[in-house]
Amino acid sequence: DKGNHRHFMAKEIAEQPETVSHTLAHYIDLSNETVSLRESLPFDFAELSRLTITACGTAYYAGLVAKYWFERYARLAVDVDVASEFRYREPPLAENGLTLVISQSGETADTLAALRYSAREGQHIAALVNVQESTIARESHVVFPTLCGPEIGVASTKAFTAQLTALASLVIAAGEARGVLSASRAHELVRALIELPSAISEALRHEKSIEGLARQLARASDVLYLGRGQMFPLALEGALKLKEISYIHAEGYAAGELKHGPIALVNEEMPVVVVAPSDELMEKTLSNMHEVAARGGKIILITDAEGVAEAGDGISDIIEMPRVHPFVAPILASIPVQLLAYHTAVFMGTDVDQPRNLAKSVTVE
Numbered sequence: 001d002k003g004n005h006r007h008f009m010a011k012e013i014a015e016q017p018e019t020v021s022h023t024l025a026h027y028i029d030l031s032n033e034t035v036s037l038r039e040s041l042p043f044d045f046a047e048l049s050r051l052t053i054t055a056c057g058t059a060y061y062a063g064l065v066a067k068y069w070f071e072r073y074a075r076l077a078v079d080v081d082v083a084s085e086f087r088y089r090e091p092p093l094a095e096n097g098l099t100l101v102i103s104q105s106g107e108t109a110d111t112l113a114a115l116r117y118s119a120r121e122g123q124h125i126a127a128l129v130n131v132q133e134s135t136i137a138r139e140s141h142v143v144f145p146t147l148c149g150p151e152i153g154v155a156s157t158k159a160f161t162a163q164l165t166a167l168a169s170l171v172i173a174a175g176e177a178r179g180v181l182s183a184s185r186a187h188e189l190v191r192a193l194i195e196l197p198s199a200i201s202e203a204l205r206h207e208k209s210i211e212g213l214a215r216q217l218a219r220a221s222d223v224l225y226l227g228r229g230q231m232f233p234l235a236l237e238g239a240l241k242l243k244e245i246s247y248i249h250a251e252g253y254a255a256g257e258l259k260h261g262p263i264a265l266v267n268e269e270m271p272v273v274v275v276a277p278s279d280e281l282m283e284k285t286l287s288n289m290h291e292v293a294a295r296g297g298k299i300i301l302i303t304d305a306e307g308v309a310e311a312g313d314g315i316s317d318i319i320e321m322p323r324v325h326p327f328v329a330p331i332l333a334s335i336p337v338q339l340l341a342y343h344t345a346v347f348m349g350t351d352v353d354q355p356r357n358l359a360k361s362v363t364v365e
């Protein structure tokens with residue numbers, strides 16, 4: 001049931017304050033404001049040699065964000081790869097390593113094959129899934145749920161933010177277990193997560209102005225998305241969302257890679273979406289943005305009040321998000337990139353919930 005929404009995707013985007021809360025309630029003890037895992041772990045975060053994350057599509061991008069988090073907040077070495085590559089690379093896996101597979105459906109063929117390879121290699125296997133009765137869940141040693149309810153729209157939205165929410169919780173647990181996060185630092189990160197659903201509600205209130213910017217995107221034939229650090233995966237996710245539902249060609253790039261090639265694409269016809277909420281890397285991303293603007297590129301900047309102040313004059317198309325702790329900023333930034341893609345697709349008149357050539361669950365390789 002779409003309720004009063006035009007598409008399942010619109011409904012699923014709008015639901016995210018609740019679905020993120022619901023997922024959080026599973027991982028966080030809200031009275032003590034601590035992470036409290038209900039799953040008993042068949043491994044010890046403190047003893048892990050390495051974490052390998054493997055997944056496909058949007059779930060892979062959730063894994064990429066988690067890599068930045070696990071490295072920074074838990075000082076855990078992380079490899080991330082798309083499952084279709086991982087399974088045939090046959091990578092050597094370290095003793096006492098953990099493989100974490102991420103899948104909304106729990107049935108993705110390549111992800112399942114990557115899981116089976118890791119199991120044969122003697123890894124601990126954890127799965128982050130939305131469908132708890134799935135094959136991937138059944139074959140894992142521990143299952144972490146994303147509790148966002150069934151996702152109907154082919155383009156993943158609420159499953160992505162639920163994956164990130166669960167991953168953020170696991171990162172805090174790992175950081176504490178590994179002695180990297182003090183109790184007060186862990187509490188600061190938990191608070192950031194607890195405050196996130198209301199920030200998502202606030203972000204959703206910008207839908208009308210995002211719709212206006214989508215009208216411009218709908219006229220483009222190519223769109224570039226840029227982000228740095230933990231916002232780089234959000235640039236990739238923004239580009240994926242746009243191409244799969246609007247059929248407009250889009251690419252996500254690490255902002256620092258711009259001058260190594262893609263800046264040659266920039267002209268007056270090329271919208272460039274820059275994902276840069278305030279954190280210690282924002283200034284660097286904004287300076288890349290100005291390089292694009294100086295070559296006539298049309299910028300759409302996703303940032304917060306501090307970023308608006310830093311961006312300076314000449315950047316008129318800004319999506320201003322509420323200011324949140326940088327830790328949770330990638331989760332919040334999902335909202336504007338989803339809305340931009342959604343409204344662009346609606347202007348293009350595509351079949352938003354059932355884009356051409358795509359299936360919700362990819363059970364063949």
Ligand code: F6R
Pocket residue numbers: 056057058059060102103104105106107108111154155156157240241244360361362
């Ligand atoms: C993109 C999208 C796909 C899926 C991918 C993995 O919007 O939905 O890229 O994320 O097919 O699917 P799951 O998570 O079911 O393994």
